[in-house]
Amino acid sequence: MSAAxxxxxxxxxxxxxxxxxxIVLDRVVKEYxxxxxxxxxxxLTVERGTFLAVMGPSGSGKSTLMHCAAGLDSPTxxxxxxxxxxxxxxxxxxxxxxxxxxxxxxxxxYNLIPSLSIQDNITLPLRLAGRTPDxxxxxxxxxxxxxxxxxxxxxxxxxxxQQQRAAVVRALAARPAVVFADEPTGALxxxxxxxxxxxxxxxxxxxxxxxxxxxxxxxxxxxxHHVAVMADxxxxxxxxxxxxPELAAxxxxxxxx
Numbered sequence: 542m543s544a545a546x547x548x549x550x551x552x553x554x555x556x557x558x559x560x561x562x563x564i565v566l567d568r569v570v571k572e573y574x575x576x577x578x579x580x581x582x583x584x585l586t587v588e589r590g591t592f593l594a595v596m597g598p599s600g601s602g603k604s605t606l607m608h609c610a611a612g613l614d615s616p617t618x619x620x621x622x623x624x625x626x627x628x629x630x631x632x633x634x635x636x637x638x639x640x641x642x643x644x645x646x647x648x649x650x651y652n653l654i655p656s657l658s659i660q661d662n663i664t665l666p667l668r669l670a671g672r673t674p675d676x677x678x679x680x681x682x683x684x685x686x687x688x689x690x691x692x693x694x695x696x697x698x699x700x701x702x703q704q705q706r707a708a709v710v711r712a713l714a715a716r717p718a719v720v721f722a723d724e725p726t727g728a729l730x731x732x733x734x735x736x737x738x739x740x741x742x743x744x745x746x747x748x749x750x751x752x753x754x755x756x757x758x759x760x761x762x763x764x765x766h767h768v769a770v771m772a773d774x775x776x777x778x779x780x781x782x783x784x785x786p787e788l789a790a791x792x793x794x795x796x797x798x
Contacts, residue, residue: 702733
């Protein structure tokens with residue numbers, strides 16, 4: 542079992558080497574105009590090989606947490622490290638470079654380009670970065686997720702579940718330190734959703750990939766090793782291998798229903 546994520550009020554120190562955690566947030570604050578504080582001194586460590594789900598009521602800060610942790614946005618204050626590299630304070634160009642090298646993304650809407658084949662969709666980020674795809678690695682991934690025979694097709698010729706599996710391969714193509722999945726099953730039917738969640742769990746268990754998934758769905762979150770529950774911009778609870786009913790009850794309690 543992978544190590545549970547931790548969050549404390551104490552500063553977190555990491556060393557930029559292979560032993561560093563995949564993600565470290567230290568006292569991260571994110572404020573918007575009008576003094577709205579979306580993140581309130583969040584400290585969070587996600588060890589390598591961990592499948593972490595982040596969930597909470599609407600407005601709890603879970604999406605903001607993902608954006609800051611992934612380098613899509615800069616915190617107002619605090620430290621964010623990806624794979625041992627400090628990204629808080631970097632300009633947009635440098636953050637883009639680091640995301641390209643160390644972070645993969647899976648979105649609810651797949652974000653595949655309709656005019657390109659699945660093969661070209663998978664390799665496009667690498668080619669834009671001037672990198673040569675590792676074809677052996679991509680073959681391993683496409684065979685593992687069951688789309689090796691669909692690489693010449695365009696997205697519209699695949700089911701929703703197949704398109705999301707292609708998006709997962711695209712996210713893993715550069716061998717990132719961490720994959721962020723933003724509501725990855727939100728647009729899928731129940732069977733396809735289960736298949737994608739099984740895939741994400743297998744990537745962690747078998748390939749030691751690190752996955753951070755933001756979701757509002759207790760059933761999806763229950764597939765992760767650990768769940769961070771958020772409310773009012775803070776991580777209020779850490780749960781290890783919780784059940785879907787347990788998570789649903791926790792959300793109801795937080796919402797005050």
